[in-house]
Amino acid sequence: MIRRELPAATVAVLAAAVLVLLISLGSRGFKDFDSALVGYAVAVIFATAAIIYRYSLWITRPPTWRYFKAGWTNFLSWRNFRRYTSLIPVAWWHDIFAQTFILKRGLQRWVMHMSIFWGVVISLLITLPLTFGWIRFTLVPPDSYLFWFFGLPLFQFPIEAGTGFAFFHALDFTALLLILGVAIALWRRTTEVGLLTTQRFGFDLVPLVLLLAIAVTGLALTASSLWWGGRFYWFISLTHQVVVVGWLLSIPFGKFFHIVERPASIGVTLYQTINQEVEHYGEQPQTGRCRCCGQELPSPQFVDDLKVTLVDLHQNYDLGDDRGWLQDYCPTCKRVLRGQAYSQLMGKRFL
Amino acid sequence: MPVKTLFVDPSRCIGCRACEAACRECDSHKGESMVMVDFVDRATSVATQPTVCMHCEDPVAPCAQVCPVMAILITPDGVVQQAETSRCIACRNCVYACPFGVPKMDAEARLMKKCNLCYDRTSRGLQPWCAQACPTQALWYGDYEEFVNQRRGRAVRHTVFGAQEVRTRVCHVLPEEQSRLDVVALLKEAQLAAAEANLGFAPREEAWVL
Incomplete structure (x- = not known):
């Protein structure tokens, strides 16, 4: 850390x-x-x-x-x-x-x-x-x-x-x-x-x-x-x-x-409202998008700040190739990605 | 005393959402489920996967580590609690830092909510509501010895997300030969298999749901 x-x-x-x-x-x-x-x-x-x-x-x-x-x-x-x-x-x-x-x-x-x-x-x-x-x-x-x-x-x-x-x-x-x-x-x-x-x-x-x-x-x-x-x-x-x-x-x-x-x-x-476009005091446009499904994320600045914080904590969720970081995905897509990986592992045994 | 935990076996999940319904009954997060059941590939399969908080041990609770106000507390036995109401400011760091996509945010009430392993029940030796309600034992609660004696498959605590390996308190149930769930490697395999199928190298399976 x-x-x-x-x-x-x-x-x-x-x-x-x-x-x-x-x-x-x-x-x-x-x-x-x-x-x-x-x-x-x-x-x-x-x-x-x-x-x-x-x-x-x-x-x-x-x-x-x-x-x-x-x-x-x-x-x-x-x-x-x-x-x-x-x-x-x-x-x-x-x-x-x-x-x-x-x-x-x-x-x-x-x-x-x-x-x-x-x-x-x-x-x-x-x-x-x-x-x-x-x-x-x-x-x-x-x-x-x-x-x-x-x-x-x-x-x-x-x-x-x-x-x-x-x-x-x-x-x-x-x-x-x-x-x-x-x-x-x-x-x-x-x-x-x-x-x-x-x-x-x-x-x-x-x-x-x-x-x-x-x-x-x-x-x-x-x-x-x-x-x-x-x-x-x-x-x-x-x-x-x-x-x-x-x-x-x-x-x-x-x-x-x-x-x-x-x-x-x-x-x-205040920083999040002004610099990261996070909604705290009323609605504001969310400029970030999930890399997979396109659902709204607060903003690219928010995601970038979070990635740097994670690096400070010695955590690196870079998925490699062109997949970006795990933090570029919305929570649902993170779960679905894991499910798809599991599905690949299990094949027909999945269900 | 052996540590009891949840064992998540998505291959047994039938998507009945009994876990979600049972979770919603809990008075500590009235009417809202902290368990999520997702379709893995809605277009081609009815396969579903239940997600509960995995209670990360190493790195310990990324959600708690990125919290700027120390709102997420961890019990001495490694259960990551939902945000402390007096501290949470709804910054959403936990929501997007969590590698498993677990925390939920009530922005208006400034409160993050997540599965806390039904701490009120599990701390008294009872099983969590989701495991209690699951008809197929896709969510199963017990200790490792009980698991080995009663269940098939391998209880795995390691999930790999590209460069980051995460050890969790909650286990995934994988085939015997697997020691970890390597998400990116498996997704690559899946991508390759799909590409081969498209080029006609491999027989393409028919979609299960059209």
């Missing part, structure tokens, strides 16, 4: 160092850093290093590297820049924000995943800056708070009004959204026969349990401070921290790595 080497460990340490630097800058030299949240911050730094390490290994796989390199080269080329930039919002809408492809897999799945996705994303957008000391609030007497971000005052809002309530309970709302999504997911995974037969405990169920534990312990923190007079608060906050840290450190290893892969692989779909 021809594999490009990247100093993954160095890149990971560098990424972690950049994050530490940003935390230091955003919290004004750790002045605004909340030491009670240090466990979360350290876990995020470790998780960042681990994710970047895994990411570096991932993109150096021959097929991924080919798309990574070709995608950036084409994106930064003058000829394609306009097509890329006009397609990027479409891709982000379909693949990330609205996840329309999941809707095609089923409405229930879509509601489930949208709830989990937005629950996690909004929670992270709130908690990460809080953890890093990038967000803080200062009292403006008599009844307002000033919102600071990255050491800069942004806006002022009344504590008791709807804005204040929404701000201070934002994580409760996202926890409820997350619980809704996880509940649907767990319902599906305990009732649908297809899922029951194929799911794996560590890969499919543990992530859901982790998310549920995060949401429930997070809500329990609010319950403790609002209704239980602070009882169990220390225990709940420690449990919440342990679960969150576990979740953060699990991102590079299991199902959650798709949080990184999905946005990153938009580069692949």
Whole structure:
């Protein structure tokens, strides 16, 4: 296998160092850093290093590297820049924000995943800056708070009004959204026969349990401070921290790595749409043809890229003479070719 | 413990498509068969061939190797699974890289689907649906010893596509003297035989289906 080497460990340490630097800058030299949240911050730094390490290994796989390199080269080329930039919002809408492809897999799945996705994303957008000391609030007497971000005052809002309530309970709302999504997911995974037969405990169920534990312990923190007079608060906050840290450190290893892969692989779909004429965001003419039956293949560029990738993997499906490569044939013709070879071998014994 | 696998014997296939019907019943890919039954030469013969995933061992799963997002996972016992739903981006690399023409693509749902050897059943010692349903044992499930004791022919794991030899977990059943299925060499033989027949060197067989 021809594999490009990247100093993954160095890149990971560098990424972690950049994050530490940003935390230091955003919290004004750790002045605004909340030491009670240090466990979360350290876990995020470790998780960042681990994710970047895994990411570096991932993109150096021959097929991924080919798309990574070709995608950036084409994106930064003058000829394609306009097509890329006009397609990027479409891709982000379909693949990330609205996840329309999941809707095609089923409405229930879509509601489930949208709830989990937005629950996690909004929670992270709130908690990460809080953890890093990038967000803080200062009292403006008599009844307002000033919102600071990255050491800069942004806006002022009344504590008791709807804005204040929404701000201070934002994580409760996202926890409820997350619980809704996880509940649907767990319902599906305990009732649908297809899922029951194929799911794996560590890969499919543990992530859901982790998310549920995060949401429930997070809500329990609010319950403790609002209704239980602070009882169990220390225990709940420690449990919440342990679960969150576990979740953060699990991102590079299991199902959650798709949080990184999905946005990153938009580069692949953009390259394929623009350069290989593969249909991803609406119909487009397929210019390739099967060498045998003439059925549509994505494009000659797609087939050529695939052949080079296979060569990188030390695989050569050149059939010799004037037969071309096996990849020049559609799947049906590949099967029929094999059947014809078998027929030649068996003669009248075939049937 | 002996490894159980599928043994594919196209010479026994009668084209009844019971395997396809049984496969469609599976809840993990509702209503869609992952087994394909193809006519070998529709114009002149009723011969059919069933295709299941061969679960390539060397090179290990070309479909998984060309996947840019590592969506195709392989179990420790060498069963190549269908694409992981959270990762597959429908790039179609697997569809066209597969030497056996197995993966299917649902482009709208961004999902590749393929035979996973009924992993839910085979991991518990049951046979795959296709083998269970096949009336002629063209698709037969068992281990090598059972095959030798119960079946005729030679179980072959090597298929040659021109310059590339592929060793698979699933076996083809060939005549005893054959150690591999050399697709290109056999196609050349067939081409030569057809040319000779056209020039009158050999008696041309009548078409079976007109």
